[in-house]
Amino acid sequence: MQQVNHRLDPAPSRWSYRMQRLMLTPLYRNLLRVGLPFAIAFGSVSLYMSDDQRRDSVVQTVVDLREQFQTRPEFMVNLMAIDGASSSVAEDIREVLQLDFPISSFDLELEEVLAQIRDLPPVQEASVRIRSGGILQVDVVERSPAVVWRTMQGLEVLDGTGAVIAPATSREAYAVLPLIAGEGADRHVGEALDLVRAAGPLGARMRGLVRVGDRRWDVVLDREQRILLPEDGPVQALERVIAMGQVHEMLERDLSVMDMRLSQRPTIRMNPAAVEQWREMQTTHAGIARQ
Numbered sequence: 001m002q003q004v005n006h007r008l009d010p011a012p013s014r015w016s017y018r019m020q021r022l023m024l025t026p027l028y029r030n031l032l033r034v035g036l037p038f039a040i041a042f043g044s045v046s047l048y049m050s051d052d053q054r055r056d057s058v059v060q061t062v063v064d065l066r067e068q069f070q071t072r073p074e075f076m077v078n079l080m081a082i083d084g085a086s087s088s089v090a091e092d093i094r095e096v097l098q099l100d101f102p103i104s105s106f107d108l109e110l111e112e113v114l115a116q117i118r119d120l121p122p123v124q125e126a127s128v129r130i131r132s133g134g135i136l137q138v139d140v141v142e143r144s145p146a147v148v149w150r151t152m153q154g155l156e157v158l159d160g161t162g163a164v165i166a167p168a169t170s171r172e173a174y175a176v177l178p179l180i181a182g183e184g185a186d187r188h189v190g191e192a193l194d195l196v197r198a199a200g201p202l203g204a205r206m207r208g209l210v211r212v213g214d215r216r217w218d219v220v221l222d223r224e225q226r227i228l229l230p231e232d233g234p235v236q237a238l239e240r241v242i243a244m245g246q247v248h249e250m251l252e253r254d255l256s257v258m259d260m261r262l263s264q265r266p267t268i269r270m271n272p273a274a275v276e277q278w279r280e281m282q283t284t285h286a287g288i289a290r291q
Contacts, residue, residue, distance in 0.1 A: 182211030
């Protein structure tokens, strides 16, 4: 009997071929390498966290670890140092911040702290940082008082930009500062200070400046005298009045108003008593002339 020799077919089977082709696709390989482990891990964690007691225990553990880290000594702020501020402003800063030391630096919102300090009227500029040793360092630049502004509500101290620093308890408390009044005067403090400098030769005779109609200034002197300045070029007009006063002693005369609103035609207004006296003199001179 003749024996038949069967040769093995090297070609893979249909299912083996398909499986090999599937394993060569990037999507399937990534799914087995990443997706399957992720699904197993996610399912295990979800199953473990499905129990309320275990979930609360994990959350509490995380909270405790975070608190232990944040309250380490190197992260604690123990006190606050304020430089550049007067005692009253420093007290206002401590009052508005209301920080309870020691406090973790992680619980300090420095931007919010800085905004609260800058909102204080006497503060022009400020900076905040945490320095070594657990100190909250606050550097302050205070506004410099420039004028006292009289309003219907009382007296207020302004800086050179017109920003309100604080209420003034009395005029005597800020006697060295010039006095301004009138609606809109706070928006023109720079111009008012220029007029005050130009009025230097008037010395103690100057009582203050009044903003009229939010357009122009009146210079108020003693003896109830006023200098009415124009809307444009008030400093030059005031300097002209002072020059005339030095040459002709205009401001020493018995007049009530020096009107400079029309620069080409200055006008003076005499006091009623001086007008009456002038009329009597005119009548006397006229009688003498008729004789």
